[in-house]
Amino acid sequence: MREHGNTERASPLPALSLLQVHRLVKRFGALTATDEASFDVRAGETHALIGPNGAGKTTLIHQISGALAPDGGGLFFDGENVTALPVPRRVQAGLVRSFQITSLYRRFTVLDNAVLAVLARRPKAPSWWRPARADEAAFADAEAMLALVGLGALAGRVAGSLAHGEQRQLELALALAARPRLLLLDEPMAGMGPDESARMVELLLALKAQRLTLLLVEHDMDAVFRLADRVSVLVGGRVIATGAPDEIRQDAAVKQAYLGEDAETGA
Amino acid sequence: MSTPASPARPRRQTLLHHRGLGPWTWAVLALLAALPPLLQVMGLEFYTVVATRVLIFAIAASSLNLILGFGGLVSFGHAAFVGLGAYTVGVLMEAGVASAWIAWPAAMLVSGLAAAVIGAISLRTRGVYFIMITLAFAQMFHYLAVSLKAYGGDDGLPLAARSSLTALPVNLADDASFYWVALGLFALVFAGLQRLVNSPLGWLLQAARENETRVTATGGRVFAVQWSAFIIAGALAGLAGALLANLNGMVSPHLMHWSQSGQLMVMVILGGAGAVWGGPLGALVFLLLEELLSGVTIHWQFALGAILLAVVLFAPRGLAGLFRPRGDAHA
Numbered sequence: 001m002r003e004h005g006n007t008e009r010a011s012p013l014p015a016l017s018l019l020q021v022h023r024l025v026k027r028f029g030a031l032t033a034t035d036e037a038s039f040d041v042r043a044g045e046t047h048a049l050i051g052p053n054g055a056g057k058t059t060l061i062h063q064i065s066g067a068l069a070p071d072g073g074g075l076f077f078d079g080e081n082v083t084a085l086p087v088p089r090r091v092q093a094g095l096v097r098s099f100q101i102t103s104l105y106r107r108f109t110v111l112d113n114a115v116l117a118v119l120a121r122r123p124k125a126p127s128w129w130r131p132a133r134a135d136e137a138a139f140a141d142a143e144a145m146l147a148l149v150g151l152g153a154l155a156g157r158v159a160g161s162l163a164h165g166e167q168r169q170l171e172l173a174l175a176l177a178a179r180p181r182l183l184l185l186d187e188p189m190a191g192m193g194p195d196e197s198a199r200m201v202e203l204l205l206a207l208k209a210q211r212l213t214l215l216l217v218e219h220d221m222d223a224v225f226r227l228a229d230r231v232s233v234l235v236g237g238r239v240i241a242t243g244a245p246d247e248i249r250q251d252a253a254v255k256q257a258y259l260g261e262d263a264e265t266g267a
Numbered sequence: 268m269s270t271p272a273s274p275a276r277p278r279r280q281t282l283l284h285h286r287g288l289g290p291w292t293w294a295v296l297a298l299l300a301a302l303p304p305l306l307q308v309m310g311l312e313f314y315t316v317v318a319t320r321v322l323i324f325a326i327a328a329s330s331l332n333l334i335l336g337f338g339g340l341v342s343f344g345h346a347a348f349v350g351l352g353a354y355t356v357g358v359l360m361e362a363g364v365a366s367a368w369i370a371w372p373a374a375m376l377v378s379g380l381a382a383a384v385i386g387a388i389s390l391r392t393r394g395v396y397f398i399m400i401t402l403a404f405a406q407m408f409h410y411l412a413v414s415l416k417a418y419g420g421d422d423g424l425p426l427a428a429r430s431s432l433t434a435l436p437v438n439l440a441d442d443a444s445f446y447w448v449a450l451g452l453f454a455l456v457f458a459g460l461q462r463l464v465n466s467p468l469g470w471l472l473q474a475a476r477e478n479e480t481r482v483t484a485t486g487g488r489v490f491a492v493q494w495s496a497f498i499i500a501g502a503l504a505g506l507a508g509a510l511l512a513n514l515n516g517m518v519s520p521h522l523m524h525w526s527q528s529g530q531l532m533v534m535v536i537l538g539g540a541g542a543v544w545g546g547p548l549g550a551l552v553f554l555l556l557e558e559l560l561s562g563v564t565i566h567w568q569f570a571l572g573a574i575l576l577a578v579v580l581f582a583p584r585g586l587a588g589l590f591r592p593r594g595d596a597h598a
Contacts (some may be wrong), residue, residue, distance in 0.1 A: 032306065037373075041468070046493065049390050065484075067384070069381075069468065080318075087483045087484065088486050088487060088488050091483075091485060091486035092486050095486070097484060099480075099484070103478060103480055103481045103484065104478065104481065105477040105478050105481060107282070107477060108281075108282050108473075108474075108477065109280050109282055111279060111281060112280075112281050112282055112283050113282045113404045115281075115283075115470075116470060116481075116485070117481075117485040118470060118486040119467045119470060119471055119475070119487070120482050120486050120487030121268060121485055121486040121487075122362055122486075123486075126466070126467035126468040126470075126471055126492065127467050127468060127472075127489065128463055128468045128469075128495070129444075129462060129463075129466055129467055130465050130467065131462070131465050131466065132283070132284075132465060132466055132467045132470045133281065135467065138467075141352070155280050158282070168458070168515035173366075174481070174485060175484075175485075177485065178484075178485045178486050194553055230514075237274050
């Protein structure tokens with residue numbers, strides 16, 4: 001992993017950050033949805049991005065993943081300026097997202113879904129001639145991803161017929177199949193019951209144990225404080241605080257702006 | 268799924284793979300090859316020409332099926348590529364180039380290049396806009412052909428003779444020989460397309476039809492995949508056009524008329540969009556119905572419309588879908 005190269009740039013952040021979000025601005029007409037937001041994600045950490053509804057989390061995630069172009073500021077991934085890079089190029093570089101609203105190939109099998117993710121991720125142009133079904137490497141990779149998220153036994157099922165929690169697991173498998181170096185998780189627990197949520201937390205803890213860098217946007221504060229090494233708080237399009245979970249819990253500004261006067265953070 | 272492709276490996280749990288006929292291929296091919304002498308014995312030589320037309324339209328419809336059925340891109344201008352291929356043969360013949368070895372690849376090249384340009388522009392749009400922009404391009408080529416007075420304008424351009432396959436002991440002026448050449452090319456195109464839809468490119472094309480955002484989010488370049496398929500489809504339609512010019516003995520702007528694009532779409536939907544057999548089945552049934560019904564009534568299109576309606580209502584996956592053993596494939 002290349003950890004150098006940041007020092008040449010007038011960078012406000014230390015060189016060990018894998019992702020730097022630098023004074024990002026996004027306006028929709030008169031509304032400034034992202035207002036000079038800055039934070040960094042360090043290699044190997046699990047970084048949570050929290051904030052009240054309307055804080056601009058989704059807009060920020062879209063800019064990091066490449067779905068939206070920012071109006072100002074910059075994004076640096078592993079020291080490279082990726083601000084203007086299209087989505088597939090970011091994914092090839094290792095900046096991969098999962099969706100808040102599950103995005104699958106619903107009419108194909110679970111295994112098809114994973115294999116397609118492996119095939120799409122490959123940097124070389126896809127072959128017109130080789131039978132995809134005989135691509136042992138792609139199938140082995142896909143099966144490994146499914147096993148990792150616990151869907152190995154459901155490989156032959158049509159994806160649209162899975163239960164909601166299983167679809168969320170498949171969503172995670174597809175993101176992992178793209179071989180992320182930084183995985184952007186947009187509300188992975190969205191719409192899950194307590195049991196499903198607990199399984200997803202276990203899964204994410206397993207990924208964290210493998211030192212995969214995670215950027216987590218999540219409403220479930222129990223999960224956030226269990227998983228995150230550091231937390232950034234987004235309010236009104238600005239990052240008002242970044243720090244360890246305990247610091248964030250004690251931070252007066254965060255309490256004031258986000259958690260409310262008499263908030264319980266749980267955990 | 269009853270005949271595993273490779274018994275050494277456990278069966279893949281995939282719905283992306285499209286099986287061909289397997290061992291039946293050779294039987295079907297032999298039967299089709301035996302058709303001209305059979306028709307001659309029965310005194311129905313005329314039907315050799317009809318059968319050739321079916322094969323040519325099977326190539327054209329299969330090429331459209333690649334982008335419409337497998338790619339989910341409703342292109343309403345496919346006849347432009349057929350017509351450009353036909354005109355390439357006609358114009359070259361007018362210039363004294365009668366060799367099929369030159370004219371037919373040239374037809375594929377011209378149509379492929381046109382598809383590259385049209386695809387590069389129209390693939391930036393989706394849905395109704397894509398339908399309208401492909402239609403607009405095709406109509407542009409139609410009116411261009413109408414305005415080309417040097418090549419017959421509205422009346423079209425008669426060919427002096429059929430293309431010549433020099434170096435081969437084949438005389439294309441003979442209807443049976445021409446049929447066999449068309450059959451050989453159809454077999455090659457069909458095998459090639461089946462191979463293509465089962466390749467990584469073909470799988471990603473089907474993936475983009477289902478969920479474009481997902482392909483992009485996993486690093487796939489949707490535009491490159493769809494553009495490749497669009498160009499291949501255009502080039503193959505150009506080949507069909509080259510054959511059609513030879514069969515008809517003339518080329519005319521009508522080949523590029525929007526109604527011709529519509530007819531190809533009807534064949535694909537009738538036969539089965541997104542099924543490898545969709546194009547050939549659709550072309551066969553459409554042209555046979557036209558042949559039979561037009562002998563009975565001049566309003567044969569009314570009956571055809573009713574049949575199409577029945578297919579859409581009762582066999583939404585087309586005629587090819589009726590033969591598909593898996594009920595859950597596209598449930």
